[in-house]
Amino acid sequence: MRDLVYPPVIAFAKTAFTVLDLRIRRTGTEHVPRTGGALIALNHISYVDFVLGGYGALPSKRLVRFMAKEVLFRNRYSGPLMRGMHHIPVDREAGAASYQQAIRHLEAGELVGVFPEATISRSFQLKEFKTGTVRMAAEAGVPVLPMILWGTQRMFTKDHPRDFTRHRPIAISIGAPITVTREDDPGEATARLRETMAGMLDETIRSYPEQPAGAWWLPAAYGGGAPTPEEAERLDREELARRAERRR
Template identity: 55%
Template sequence: MRDITYPAVIVAAKTLFKVLGQKITVTGAENIPREGGALLAFNHIGYVDFVYGGFAAQPAGGRLVRFMAKKEVFDHPVGGPIMRSLHHIPVDRGDGIASFHHAVDFLKKGELVGIFPEATISRAMELKEIKSGAVRIAQEAGVPIIPVALWGTQMMMTKDRPKDFKRGKRISIIVGEPFVPTGDDANAETERLHGILSGLVDEAVATFPESEQPAGSWWVPARLGGGAPTLERAKEMDDEERRERARRRAEKRAAKKK
């Protein structure tokens, strides 16, 4: 697959990391293969997760990750052409069959594909319920799933919080050991993935310097002593957000009919 834009984007991102004085640590990078297909499954805590998620594969010979992202991003007049030039995969939440096969095809061709199995950002800052799509895609393609935990990205840009790109932020990336789904029980293996990825997120929180993560910090899960909403409250907030979006769409449709 020919990549013209991706290398330039990586150079620009690394330059930005240096300008911002960011301290990025990648643990377990040896778990990402230097060749062959693999599905990288990430937790989702901020809008810039895909940038740092892609960085996780750089130690593996500079490999590139093709991310699965919602179709609306590809519809954007500026972001869309860029996403397509990076060979990312659009996901139509109303009909995910095409994106499923697109991802499987890439994996069978030896590509790394990135997926956020929670589908949306977790306001709770811990892993919420995940979809079975990751396990089903990996099983169909016959490739391993590699769980990857991101931590610190939420401090820059996430839901309900102002953007904060001040210098010196720390980003932690922990790459777990790969496992190959058997296909015997997609739900059970999805639970397995949830447990592994949740454990990696807890590890990332626990190993983050206390001086940069004071007790009660808003970006830390309530379960771990932080100020983020509980999973239950976060779900309520997500539901409220969905209802509000539906209301706005209905108003727009009604306005067009007038």
């Protein structure tokens, strides 16, 4: 697969990281295989997660093909970039096509990035996971790599203005590969993946260098001002209702 667009986009991102003087801490990068397919499962807390998620794989000299909303591929500005980087459009009305495209990428030895929560978590804690992640890994015969991002929500997330303040700490943590087979129950395998990532998220939050009490970007369970998971679920339902009303 020829990559004429991805390298200059990476160079631009690295320049932006330098200008912003982001204090990026990557751990577990040795778990990213240098060859062969693997499915990277990421938590979802911001609109820039795919940028920093891809950065986590760079020490292994690998490019990640992310599964992303189809609307981004139709956008006048992001569309050419998303297509040029061979990311995978996800149409929720016709998800089978994107699922099969991801399988083809994995079987061809690519890294595919997926957000098992499907949408951004307003609580910044893990939402419920969809089973598609483990089902894809099992069908393609590749491992799942759990990845946790933290600090990206402070830059650009739901319900808050963009804030690209300099010197911000960003944490990227990659866990050991998880093997999933066709014989595994998808529900049980998904629960194991979520439990693993929940533990990684807890460790990442606790080791993050900034822990200001009441901060809007810190989960309520850690003394922050973010919505609780229950409050976040209510906000998600209200957002979906507003979208449905606009469509009508």
